[in-house]
Amino acid sequence: MTSEHVLLTPAEMGRADALAVASGIQSFKLMEAAGNAVAELVAERYPDGQVLILCGPGNNGGDGFVAAKKLKELGREVRVALFGDRERLAGDAAFFADLWNGPIQAARPDGLRGAKVLVDALLGAGLDREIEGGLAELIEAVNGLRVPIVAVDVPSGIDGTSGQVRGVAIKADVSVTFFRLKPGHLLLPGRQQCGEVVLAEIGIPDSVLGDIRPNLNRNNPDLWQLPRLEADGHKFTRGHCVVMSGGPLQTGASRMTATAALRTGAGLVTLAGAHSSLLIQANHVTAIMLKPVDGAASLQLLLHDQRINTVVIGPAAGLGEATKANVLAVLASQVATVLDADALTSFKDSPEALFSAIKARPQRAVVMTPHEGEFERLFGKVDGSKVDRARSAALRSGAIVVLKGSDTVVAAPDGHAVINDNAPAILGTAGSGDVLAGIIAGLLAQGMKGFDAACAGVWIHGETGNLWGGPGLIAEDLPGLIPDVLAELTE
């Protein structure tokens, strides 16, 4: 597996820096490379007019001084404004401030006019508190200018770990970051404040990652492998997935789940539920099979069929005791399980009963796919970044947790996690999550491991949205786009 998609928190990035220095690389060389990368991007993207570089009190500001020198050498008109005392600059930042042979003005809201492009080198990975007072006023004034902004590392005010705005933050057009992206570049609202994120190499060797052992990645097809079709395979080797149907007036959600599972490659898919529901389903499905199930005992009986290896329960399943009993019946068997929607909310008053049923058989995969509302109902208010929250939920429940949204996080109980950023906003449409549950189930049915199936499913789901492209998407459109995404992935 490549390490290209690894995400490093600011603290881990600090370690990467220290390990690089310990290996003999001079720290000012890293700063020089970082500042030069910023200058080169400015020169290429914004070739004309005055550049105003706002420098802060730490090494982020140091990168700004390097960029100023480089841009001046390239013949640009450059103005440098410092927030903080020149005398208090230290280390490499002080060194590069000394090398800047132009004036340094005080960074103030009323001194920003005249520039054609602005470089935000105020605060980067060292942000450790809310921004207030004069710095907050400066950032607000910067955001009020109609000038392109290039942020160094992260837009000032964005927390590199959580993507949260600490009081106020620069809204950048481009952010140039170094060595590896940070979670805050992908988590909302950070992702929106960053604009385009450009990664620059600055001479830190990949080998430092061996010591850091990061366990967070940007979701990407390099991280997982789709099931392969074998010539001697048949439908039963590709898995049999059961999807629990909703009631007679709530059949659509589970049907979309079932269709998505079949399109994703499950060998057989069965909708199971009350006879009255299946009569409605029968009007709409052909390749999908129907199996009457009347309560938890009869579901358990159905699952005695050893060829059934995956169950999805939740989409429009109904809230309450019947769904709870069905979930516990499924979890008492060995099948891989996707728990979505009502299957999660039904346990809002007894989450531990769900978690202990999941943990009773740790060798089989359970993937749960809550949106924020379902997450809070099941896990309560959990502190920390979206990654922290998904990780702690995975640890507490024993399940792979897919915490959905535009910045979906997938986390495993062992702490491994990814942030997904390929999903377009058009996916926020009724039933889209039902399709996601089906895609993940289709992959589980074919034998993918829980974490990989969840990551791949989330990515494929996002890509179906991208293939659709524009407005007007409804969830029924998504399963039909799955084959094209799979074809792209297996090319």
Ligand SMILES: NC(=O)C1=CN([C@@H]2O[C@H](COP(=O)(O)OP(=O)(O)OC[C@H]3O[C@@H](n4cnc5c(N)ncnc54)[C@H](O)[C@@H]3O)[C@@H](O)[C@H]2O)[C@@H](O)CC1
């Ligand atoms: N770690 C690395 O490998 C490299 C880091 N570089 C740069 O160094 C940066 C990190 O430098 P630092 O650790 O010095 O941190 P920063 O320069 O991001 O900020 C630290 C300074 O900001 C102050 N500060 C923090 N929060 C504040 C707030 N809310 N209001 C006002 N002041 C606040 C701190 O007191 C400190 O003086 C990176 O973002 C990057 O730009 C680059 O030079 C290249 C190499």
Ligand SMILES: Nc1ncnc2c1ncn2[C@@H]1O[C@H](COP(=O)(O)OP(=O)(O)O)[C@@H](O)[C@H]1O
């Ligand atoms: N703004 C957005 N950008 C990208 N993806 C989104 C956005 N809003 C929702 N989604 C995705 O759409 C799906 C919606 O699922 P969910 O909230 O369960 O809806 P439903 O229950 O109607 O199916 C999730 O996969 C979620 O990540």
Ligand SMILES: [K+]
């Ligand atoms: K910055």
